[in-house]
Amino acid sequence: MIELRRAAEDDLDWLDGLGRSCFSPPWTRESFAHALSGAGSLVLAALCGGERAGYLVLSHVLDEGSVDSVCTGPEFRRRGVGAALLRAAIEEGRRLSLARITLEVRKSNTAAIALYEKYGFLSLGIRPGYYERPREDAVIMTLELGDAENDNTLC
Numbered sequence: 631m632i633e634l635r636r637a638a639e640d641d642l643d644w645l646d647g648l649g650r651s652c653f654s655p656p657w658t659r660e661s662f663a664h665a666l667s668g669a670g671s672l673v674l675a676a677l678c679g680g681e682r683a684g685y686l687v688l689s690h691v692l693d694e695g696s697v698d699s700v701c702t703g704p705e706f707r708r709r710g711v712g713a714a715l716l717r718a719a720i721e722e723g724r725r726l727s728l729a730r731i732t733l734e735v736r737k738s739n740t741a742a743i744a745l746y747e748k749y750g751f752l753s754l755g756i757r758p759g760y761y762e763r764p765r766e767d768a769v770i771m772t773l774e775l776g777d778a779e780n781d782n783t784l785c
């Protein structure tokens with residue numbers, strides 16, 4: 631069973647460790663600390679059988695939301711953790727009356743792109759050379775929250 635809760639200060643080591651093991655370049659510890667403390671951002675932690683399994687960072691400015699990072703620990707993948715986190719982020723976006731949620735994803739990251747598409751995100755375009763280590767284009771994806779057709783959160 632997957633449970634979600636707001637991440638807290640004492641999750642910082644875990645967030646930092648998981649982020650480092652899954653991303654190149656990883657988020658800095660300071661970025662996680664900022665997201666945990668800042669107004670305008672929400673860090674969600676997913677628990678699988680009581681163990682911390684994944685996280686998602688949602689931030690917003692005015693009515694524009696952004697999924698800044700999402701990650702499931704390798705041993706917990708394909709069990710619905712990423713989906714549960716993304717659904718919760720979309721619900722939070724609706725609660726906050728955001729117009730849309732946007733994100734960037736590496737062009738080669740087919741797993742993440744499939745996850746986002748499953749929940750109604752559409753590709754808006756490409757940011758050439760956006761990522762480093764290795765250099766790669768980003769696909770910009772967005773979900774319009776005002777559009778009832780995009781309410782896939784019950785899937």
Ligand SMILES: CC(C)(COP(=O)(O)OP(=O)(O)OC[C@H]1O[C@@H](n2cnc3c(N)ncnc32)[C@H](O)[C@@H]1OP(=O)(O)O)[C@@H](O)C(=O)NCCC(=O)NCCS
Pocket residue numbers: 652684699700701702703706707708709710711712713714734735736739740741742744745746748
């Ligand atoms: C992308 C990621 C978050 C998915 O997390 P997850 O917990 O394994 O995802 P879920 O089990 O909830 O899968 C939900 C849907 O995503 C898609 N998906 C997830 N992993 C996939 C894979 N390896 N291949 C194809 N589709 C995949 C599927 O549509 C899946 O639905 P299904 O199981 O009904 O087919 C995870 O692979 C991850 O952490 N990757 C490394 C970090 C990363 O790339 N983050 C995104 C940065 S933009």
